[in-house]
Amino acid sequence: MSSGKKLIFKTLPIFDLKETFTEGEFVPYSIDEKIDFCDNATFDAILILSDGCTYAFRGAYYWKVTNDKIMEGYPRLIQEDWAGLPTHLDAAFAYKDEIVFFKGSKYWKFTTNKIMKDGCPRYIKDGFPGIPDDIDGATPWGKHGYIYFFKGCYYWRYEPNCEHQVKKNYPKLISEVWEGVPDNIDDAILHTNGVLYFFKGVRHYRFNDAKLKTFTEGVFEPYPEYDKIDLCENATVDAIFILSNELTYVFRGPYYWKVEKNKIVEGYPRLIQEDWAGLPIHLDAAFAYKKDQILFFKGSKYWKFTDKKMDDGYPRYIKEGFPGIPDDIDGATPWGKHGYIYFFKGCYYWRYEPNCEHPVKKIYPKLISEVWEGIPDNIDDAILHTNGILYFLKGVRYYRFNDEKLKNEDGYPILSAPLWFGCYPEP
Numbered sequence: 001m002s003s004g005k006k007l008i009f010k011t012l013p014i015f016d017l018k019e020t021f022t023e024g025e026f027v028p029y030s031i032d033e034k035i036d037f038c039d040n041a042t043f044d045a046i047l048i049l050s051d052g053c054t055y056a057f058r059g060a061y062y063w064k065v066t067n068d069k070i071m072e073g074y075p076r077l078i079q080e081d082w083a084g085l086p087t088h089l090d091a092a093f094a095y096k097d098e099i100v101f102f103k104g105s106k107y108w109k110f111t112t113n114k115i116m117k118d119g120c121p122r123y124i125k126d127g128f129p130g131i132p133d134d135i136d137g138a139t140p141w142g143k144h145g146y147i148y149f150f151k152g153c154y155y156w157r158y159e160p161n162c163e164h165q166v167k168k169n170y171p172k173l174i175s176e177v178w179e180g181v182p183d184n185i186d187d188a189i190l191h192t193n194g195v196l197y198f199f200k201g202v203r204h205y206r207f208n209d210a211k212l213k214t215f216t217e218g219v220f221e222p223y224p225e226y227d228k229i230d231l232c233e234n235a236t237v238d239a240i241f242i243l244s245n246e247l248t249y250v251f252r253g254p255y256y257w258k259v260e261k262n263k264i265v266e267g268y269p270r271l272i273q274e275d276w277a278g279l280p281i282h283l284d285a286a287f288a289y290k291k292d293q294i295l296f297f298k299g300s301k302y303w304k305f306t307d308k309k310m311d312d313g314y315p316r317y318i319k320e321g322f323p324g325i326p327d328d329i330d331g332a333t334p335w336g337k338h339g340y341i342y343f344f345k346g347c348y349y350w351r352y353e354p355n356c357e358h359p360v361k362k363i364y365p366k367l368i369s370e371v372w373e374g375i376p377d378n379i380d381d382a383i384l385h386t387n388g389i390l391y392f393l394k395g396v397r398y399y400r401f402n403d404e405k406l407k408n409e410d411g412y413p414i415l416s417a418p419l420w421f422g423c424y425p426e427p
Contacts, residue, residue, distance in 0.1 A: 041202040045092035046187050047099060049112055054189075060087040084108065084116045091138045091187050095147070096300060096327070105133040130166030131156055139188040141196055143238055143284055144346075144378055145328040150174065153183040161328075161346050181205055194253050194282040229255060231264065232423035235396045235416040239286035240381050241294060248383075248420070249294075254281040263422035278310045279303055285332045285381050289341070300327040324360025325350055333382040335390055335403075344368065347377040374408025375399055 043058040054065040061075035062082070078087055091102045098117065101108045106121040107128070124131055128149075137150040147158040154171035155178070174181055178198075186199045196207040229252055239251040248259040255269035256276070272281050285297045293311075296303045301315040302322070318325055322343075331344040341352040348365035349372070368375055372392075380393045392399040397413035398420065417423035 043186060043199070045089040045101065046189050046199065047092045047094045048189055048191060049094050049099075050192065052192055055092075057089050057092065082110065082114050082116075084120070085110070091135050091149075093139050093147070093189070095140055100138075102135055102138060128158060128165070130170070131158060137185045137187040137198070139190050139196065141190055143282065143380070144330065148188070150185055150188065178207070181207065192280075229253060229269065231257060231269075231421045232417050235421060235423070237380055237393055237416075239283040239296065240383050240393060241286045241288045242383060242385055243288050243292050244386065246386050249286075250421075251283050251286065257421075259421060262419060275308055276305065276310075278314075279305070285329050285343075287333050287341070287383070289334055295332075297329055297332060322352060322359070324358075324364070325352060326365075331379045331381040331392070333384050333390065335384055342382070344379055344382065371406065372401065372408075373406060374412075375401065 043056045045057040046054065048054045052066065056063045056065065057078065060077055060079070062078050063074045063076075064071045078085055085101060085108055086103050089101055089103050093100055094112075097112060099110045099112065101110070102124065105123055105125070107124055108120045109117040111117065124133055124135075128147075131149050132151055135149050135151045138147060140147050145160060147160065149156045149158060151171075153174055155174050156166055156170045156172075159165050159167075174183055181198050182200050182205070184200065186201070188196065188198045190196050198205040198207065231250065231252075237250050237252050240248065242248045246260075250257040250259060251272065254271055254273070256272050257268045257270075258265040272279055279296060280298050280303075283296055283298050286294060288294050292306070294305045296305070297318065300317055300319070302318055303315045304311040318327055318329075322341075325343050326345055329343050329345045332341060334341050339354060341354065343350045343352060345365075347368055349368050350360055350364045353359050353361075368377055375392050376394050376399070378394070380395070382390065382392045384390050390401040390403060392401065393416060394413070396416055398416045400409040400412045401407075402409050
């Protein structure tokens with residue numbers, strides 16, 4: 001049951017805390033210090049879980065927020081519920097099935113049940129090499145599972161699955177890439193609606209990941225009209241598949257498109273949540289398989305749909321349904337006469353043999369460059385067309401694979417928008 005206070009991200013709550021003493025007894029956090037969250041919306045750290053619950057931290061206290069309302073009984077003391085976690089945090093984010101907190105030179109990992117993981121706290125330099133101490137904010141962002149750290153006027157991109165997690169060209173200026181995002185943020189949060197928000201003081205900034213700039217500050221709105229992505233302006237995709245009737249479906253962010261005869265069907269894009277009940281947004285990959293069953297992948301889970309209806313028992317964990325295949329894949333596609341499925345992540349690929357006792361052989365993963373000549377690492381997705389040709393998409397371009405020569409066709413990559421979506425410049 002909520003307290004009835006409506007919370008919009010424009011007026012998030014928080015307060016300054018000081019240790020107070022009463023005669024004869026030490027009282028660390030006086031009840032009088034609980035400043036109304038709606039009076040002062042600055043905070044130290046904020047995160048959101050997959051169930052939509054938001055947790056905001058400031059000083060010695062934290063709040064739980066559901067359906068944009070502060071839950072009854074909050075704020076509560078951090079020390080009461082998060083044993084071992086310090087107060088006055090620097091940043092926090094939820095990642096996979098755990099929560100990561102940062103303060104000074106250390107970080108703490110907790111389960112979603114508020115239990116600190118063994119071995120914590122650890123030094124940032126050990127767990128996140130290349131990331132500085134005393135950060136301002138941190139958040140996962142993008143389909144490749146990268147984590148972005150912010151401090152002052154700089155940011156760092158951390159790639160968990162790479163040997164060198166932080167490339168030598170970091171840090172970079174926030175202003176060079178994150179247009180409209182201020183320096184010295186309080187924290188950042190990737191919402192379950194797929195939108196990235198930055199917080200500073202009592203205001204928030206909504207980031208447009210298609211145009212790489214922020215919208216104006218204001219009240220939280222999940223999917224305003226101006227947020228619709230134009231595939232002709234930016235043809236990058238999260239996931240793509242084609243059915244036996246030659247209808248192609250393209251997914252990006254909270255939207256999807258239907259494409260027929262290389263033209264976007266009128267009335268699209270539509271919201272994923274309107275037509276694919278139970279399917280998350282910002283997908284990792286998708287493919288159609290056997291009688292137009294559609295499989296979607298995101299993070300550690302996958303979903304199976306038939307005629308836009310989720311099959312019973314889903315979502316499931318990838319490790320259970322596709323043993324040997326990693327989480328957070330970049331792309332997946334059936335290919336070849338034996339019904340094998342190929343999964344791609346970073347610079348590696350895995351071959352999955354559904355009808356074998358050991359579906360993934362011990363020789364996997366292999367480097368993409370060793371077998372798929374000319375195909376780049378970190379693809380956005382792959383698609384086996386009804387014409388029998390295998391295509392790979394990355395950014396605004398696509399690659400056409402020659403399965404006889406086992407290499408990318410000469411003349412590729414080329415722009416995706418004209419051929420795939422019927423986007424031609426006006427004469």
